[in-house]
Amino acid sequence: MNNDQLEHLLIQVNKISISELEQKAACLGVNLPIEQTSAWADYQATIPGRSAWGCVELVRDGATIALLSLFDYETHGYHYLRSAHGPVWCVERDDALEAEALEALAAYIRKTDKKVVFCRLAVASEPASVEPVLSTRPYNQTVVIDLAGGTEEDILSRMKPRGRRDVRKALRESPAVCADETELALQSFEEHYDVMRETGERDGFVPAPCSDYEDMIRILGPEHCRVYAGRIDGRVVTWSIVTISGTRAVRYYGASLSETMRQHVTDKLVLFECVDLFQNKGCADYDMMGIGSDFAPELMGLNEFKTKFAKNGVVDVAPDRDLVVKKTFYRALCAAKKLRDRS
Template sequence: MIEARDITIDELEATAAELGISLPIEQTSAWSRYQATIDGRTPWGCVALEEHDADGAAHTVALASLFDYETHGYHYLRTNHAPVWVETPTPEQEAVGIEALAAHVHKRDHKQVFIRLSVLADLPACEPTLSGIPYDHTVIIDVTGGDEAILSRMKPRGRRDVRKSLRESPATCADETELAAKSFEEYYDVMRETGERDGFHPAPCSDYEDMIRILGPKHCRVYAGRIDGRVVTWSIVTISGTRGVRYYGASRNDTMRQHVTDKLVYFECCNLGANKGCLDYDMMAIGSDFSPKLMGLNEFKTKFTKEVAEVAPDRDLPLRHTFYKALVTAKKIRDR
């Protein structure tokens, strides 16, 4: 049997440390402080999923920090890259765990329509997400062993493109965290151009500025490539434990063929491994049969490593089933 129990964010982090769990940045107190600054989002609380043995003793099997999202007049909960399981769960254990979480949330907070959470197995209780593009595979680069070791583990195409960028790209790469913390406008202009090219609307500039400021330099770095003093490519990288994550990235149209982002990604790998205590670097999200809309990311990202990693994708867990079905119907009408 698994039961959910309310805990504080401090207890969540302490329990994770005791159990040797490396928390995603989204499950930390630093992230909770950042999310609290975004309109429509409120930290809801944290839970421990506990399994009881035959003697009645409780053992923590998973942890999650949840946020209340208010949108279009209703509320739902979201927990990013969680529940974080102590050990990879079986589908049966995962089903029991999310059922316990659903019962706990519904008892405590009747207004929540559903929970958006990361679930590895394709369980009957879950539905495809109403919004966003979830993914079930990512690229994780080993950044240990120094510059040449990082290069040696890439696919031949990745090594070729990085070496070409080192020889020919006029971009100068650097950690510009301090500069970006003072003003993000120069970088945001590149994001606007990227959004127009790729068909998305970036968040307000203040969101990126808040992220950099609130997470702080220990958990958030900004890397950039410049040509003649002009920012042409950049990345916002989060750091939690020994993992870096390329959370956001942008590049200018007129320099894309100059391999500036190849050069920057390699610089980030080397810097994170040598100077920031990271063992690996998650490029976040590639396409698959589960998420075909993301296939366009694969050519660039997969060249930096010979293997891809499976992750638990976001799924919706309905709590108020009639209301949720109405939202699904409304979405279908809107899409048509």
């Protein structure tokens, strides 16, 4: 994009601090995702290969239209930016506005940092400036549980019949004792991590090192991160790591032992979490974080479990896409990925 084209952009991109981002969001009544907060920035700064790139405000006609916090990822000899669940829109988004905003953002990044090849962020539409992500598994739907009322019956009343049946059965028959174990997990996460190891072997993934979960819990702190667990005879059989930002809770990670799955111990735990998050943590809704769809068929295996907790809870979200900054370099990365996929 040349200077003449830049002058015609109606959206201005301003660099701001993370504290300014949080203040502007608060003034505009916007509930930030946890990934767009200073607490998350502190956590990400501890992960090798990642560093805070900065925050920006997108302005049109003098009004803030979107905010985003960006992190620099260095991998395989190149750099890209990531803004998880950003931009955070402060006005009603439409495809034309989103396309214009992305064009302005790409021009700003291109001018500001010559190292950046692309920027991975949440994009609802499919403008010409973006491509499907080179890696990771993005999703465009999630399940959000409405926590209004905050009692077990309030939560159960809004579940699908299958969800109510499974949870009520667990309440009657499961010996699992559920509790907020944040303080215990801060002392040691090893017992919980053993459950994650088994979950990974069963579901075909390799979990992050135990220290990653411990760092997340410790750095985000109890205000923004809780650990819930279900135990049978004193042994952890299921657990969740839940993040909190404002009134939104998100089930970020979860694990369970295969031997107790038929007892619906995780169903019992989810209900416990919903009640506690409303009554003791001030949360209004609980995001189960991603399900399968035509966009993400590889995640369809999550739907049976997650969708039963809210009969009207399926929500469309903007999936991650790559905003291309250096076109030639990005095409080379795509070609290399195709070669790897064939081998």
